[in-house]
Amino acid sequence: MASQTLYDKLWDQHLVKQREDGTALIYIDRHLLHEVTSPQAFEGLRLAGRKPWRLDANLATPDHNVPTSFKERAAGIAGIADETSRIQVQTLDDNCNSFNIEQFTINDARQGIVHVVGPEQGATLPGMTVVCGDSHTATHGAFAALAHGIGTSEVEHVLATQCLIQRKMKNMLVRVDGRLGTGVTAKDVVLAIIGEIGTAGGTGYAIEFGGSAISDISMEGRMTICNMAIEAGARVGLVGVDDITINYLRDRPYAPTTAQWDAAVADWRELTSDADAAFDKVVVLKAEDIEPQVTWGTSPEQVTNIHGVVPDPAAVSDETEARGIVRALEYMGLSAHQKITDIKLDRVFIGSCTNSRIEDLREAARVAEGRTVAASLKQAMVVPGSGLVKAQAEAEGLHEIFLAAGFEWREPGCSMCLAMNADKLGAGEHCASTSNRNFEGRQGFGGRTHLVSPAMAAAAAIAGHFVDVRDFAPIPTSNTNAA
Amino acid sequence: MEKFIRQQGLVAPLDRANVDTDLIIPKQFLKSIKRTGFGPNLFDELRYLDEGYIGQDVSKRPLNTEFVLNQPRYAGASVLLARRNFGCGSSREHAPWALTDFGFRVVIAPSFADIFYNNSFKNGLLLITLDEDTVERLFNEAQGVEGYRLDVDLAVQTVNTPSGEAIAFEVDSFRKHCLMEGLDDIGLTLKDQDAIDSFEARHRTERPWLFRDGQPV
Numbered sequence: 252m253a254s255q256t257l258y259d260k261l262w263d264q265h266l267v268k269q270r271e272d273g274t275a276l277i278y279i280d281r282h283l284l285h286e287v288t289s290p291q292a293f294e295g296l297r298l299a300g301r302k303p304w305r306l307d308a309n310l311a312t313p314d315h316n317v318p319t320s321f322k323e324r325a326a327g328i329a330g331i332a333d334e335t336s337r338i339q340v341q342t343l344d345d346n347c348n349s350f351n352i353e354q355f356t357i358n359d360a361r362q363g364i365v366h367v368v369g370p371e372q373g374a375t376l377p378g379m380t381v382v383c384g385d386s387h388t389a390t391h392g393a394f395a396a397l398a399h400g401i402g403t404s405e406v407e408h409v410l411a412t413q414c415l416i417q418r419k420m421k422n423m424l425v426r427v428d429g430r431l432g433t434g435v436t437a438k439d440v441v442l443a444i445i446g447e448i449g450t451a452g453g454t455g456y457a458i459e460f461g462g463s464a465i466s467d468i469s470m471e472g473r474m475t476i477c478n479m480a481i482e483a484g485a486r487v488g489l490v491g492v493d494d495i496t497i498n499y500l501r502d503r504p505y506a507p508t509t510a511q512w513d514a515a516v517a518d519w520r521e522l523t524s525d526a527d528a529a530f531d532k533v534v535v536l537k538a539e540d541i542e543p544q545v546t547w548g549t550s551p552e553q554v555t556n557i558h559g560v561v562p563d564p565a566a567v568s569d570e571t572e573a574r575g576i577v578r579a580l581e582y583m584g585l586s587a588h589q590k591i592t593d594i595k596l597d598r599v600f601i602g603s604c605t606n607s608r609i610e611d612l613r614e615a616a617r618v619a620e621g622r623t624v625a626a627s628l629k630q631a632m633v634v635p636g637s638g639l640v641k642a643q644a645e646a647e648g649l650h651e652i653f654l655a656a657g658f659e660w661r662e663p664g665c666s667m668c669l670a671m672n673a674d675k676l677g678a679g680e681h682c683a684s685t686s687n688r689n690f691e692g693r694q695g696f697g698g699r700t701h702l703v704s705p706a707m708a709a710a711a712a713i714a715g716h717f718v719d720v721r722d723f724a725p726i727p728t729s730n731t732n733a734a
Numbered sequence: 735m736e737k738f739i740r741q742q743g744l745v746a747p748l749d750r751a752n753v754d755t756d757l758i759i760p761k762q763f764l765k766s767i768k769r770t771g772f773g774p775n776l777f778d779e780l781r782y783l784d785e786g787y788i789g790q791d792v793s794k795r796p797l798n799t800e801f802v803l804n805q806p807r808y809a810g811a812s813v814l815l816a817r818r819n820f821g822c823g824s825s826r827e828h829a830p831w832a833l834t835d836f837g838f839r840v841v842i843a844p845s846f847a848d849i850f851y852n853n854s855f856k857n858g859l860l861l862i863t864l865d866e867d868t869v870e871r872l873f874n875e876a877q878g879v880e881g882y883r884l885d886v887d888l889a890v891q892t893v894n895t896p897s898g899e900a901i902a903f904e905v906d907s908f909r910k911h912c913l914m915e916g917l918d919d920i921g922l923t924l925k926d927q928d929a930i931d932s933f934e935a936r937h938r939t940e941r942p943w944l945f946r947d948g949q950p951v
């Protein structure tokens with residue numbers, strides 16, 4: 252057989268039917284659901300008198316609107332103060348009950364952000380197709396699963412047919428060669444990639460991340476990278492299977508049983524691109540060139556490194572891009588040539604499906620330990636990605652480090668990543684955020700988001716402005732080499 | 735889904751690249767559990783000067799009179815002219831729901847984000863990709879001539895300008911067919927129920943660990 256990329260293999264393994272018009276029916280193994288993009292899909296099913304095709308493929312949890320304050324959370328759904336949020340979470344609960352779909356409910360210890368929960372449970376496995384009504388479903392590609400976000404009509408389509416109508420994407424390889432420097436994390440890698448190829452650079456492609464720097468990164472770091480593939484325009488991000496993948500999955504609740512384990516692992520070992528597989532596009536970055544990244548604008552591609560300055564639109568030749576910069580600077584309240592380290596912060600948010608896993612919290616805690624959040628900050632918060640991450644962090648005493656430093660320690664959920672709940676920025680406030688989108692208004696009306704790694708966010712919280720975490724504290728190499 | 739065959743409509747030019755779905759419909763409106771009613775909050779942060787919330791009476795809100803959709807000359811527009819990478823960001827289908835609820839049937843841009851592209855066609859919203867130069871020219875014409883209208887004919891795949899020029903566009907035949915017939919994808923897919931059943935049976939034999947039936951989930 253001709254050489255194949257990982258994406259080609261996953262596609263072939265799920266191809267139900269190729270149609271003459273170029274579309275194909277693709278079988279879906281795992282469908283994750285949350286409260287925001289599912290109610291209209293369930294309603295559609297009900298109106299058409301249809302049933303879910305295969306119940307055990309589905310797993311639901313509320314995440315986007317759940318409150319993260321302990322007090323509001325304690326009373327469960329009934330305790331959600333915002334009425335529309337409460338109705339939405341209640342609707343998910345009702346739909347899961349009436350259609351018999353497995354749900355980790357609001358105060359279940361396993362509840363959390365869908366993209367943290369799936370992998371953590373082993374509900375995301377290599378060789379699966381994984382979909383969810385959320386664009387950051389690309390996260391699951393870190394496991395060599397073909398995973399992408401879908402809209403609500405497609406949520407309904409998957410529920411009803413266990414399939415999606417797709418067109419095959421093109422293959423792109425982003426290779427990061429060499430070794431990352433100390434204090435440079437997966438988040439910096441993916442921001443640097445987006446800075447290089449742009450927010451539309453991956454449109455129409457499935458991006459596979461490879462090279463020695465990616466092989467060195469832990470599963471959690473790989474999830475951070477695949478998570479933001481969509482910010483480079485690609486619906487799919489992928490990393491091939493290796494020992495790190497397999498070791499991560501062992502003993503997870505939804506992983507294969509002992510009886511099936513060896514056969515599954517043998518199958519998973521095939522899930523890498525063949526050595527001579529052809530990619531439609533290849534982008535190469537040198538790990539040594541990547542420094543801690545900070546976004547200055549309102550698009551993730553508007554990024555530079557910590558020692559950089561805000562760009563001058565007058566120096567940009569592309570007219571549309573230059574106008575975009577002018578608008579971004581106005582919105583962000585920044586001026587050309589301003590140093591990144593001079594940007595003062597009002598709030599710091601550590602959380603989201605990009606960076607709310609245990610290694611992220613450890614990294615941030617390492618920087619925060621024994622230090623204090625700057626008095627000039629209005630708020631610094633840490634929101635673990637799931638109940639299990641929270642419990643693990645507490646078992647390690649990380650919450651005490653955060654609380655002692657002046658951070659708030661919250662209940663799991665999406666929180667200030669998109670500010671659908673009470674956690675949000677005020678107009679004009681600058682926030683160092685470990686989330687994935689710095690769009691206008693994303694974290695609150697008029698709010699100004701700067702995307703950074705957890706270590707950089709913690710350092711910024713202590714300093715009150717951006718600082719190079721490498722000068723700031725002697726921290727060991729983060730999220731690399733951990734199995 | 736509403737059929738799309740031909741649309742002759744007023745053109746509103748939105749001169750801005752990378753319009754993301756948060757901008758098209760901000761998150762506070764995603765709390766609705768319905769598919770309709772998003773039109774008044776389309777481009778909420780650009781259209782109004784204050785912060786919007788769900789269930790609000792928009793008629794009392796201060797308008798940003800500079801925003802294109804607030805200019806009287808574009809009232810009733812059904813064709814949106816946009817810049818590159820339109821619809822980037824989240825997978826929220828609320829974005830096409832808001833555009834169609836407002837009255838748009840067509841968006842023309844040099845490029846679209848993938849998920850938004852898929853979502854739009856499932857809601858009777860036709861997205862037309864034209865090269866940057868052509869889009870630039872349409873921007874000049876739409877901004878220059880009051881009451882500028884385009885005639886979009888899906889059957890023959892052309893955008894017809896007032897000067898009589900017919901600009902051809904590409905659209906995949908499956909999407910075109912569904913739009914023109916107003917077809918529900920699910921019904922179509924279920925015609926292949928046998929193929930799905932046999933695929934599933936084989937998949938289950940080859941990779942049983944992907945199935946958990948019988949086990950408590």
Ligand code: SF4
Nearest residue numbers: 387603604665668669
């Ligand atoms: S954490 Fe943010 S990006 Fe991730 S699923 Fe939640 S809202 Fe979406």
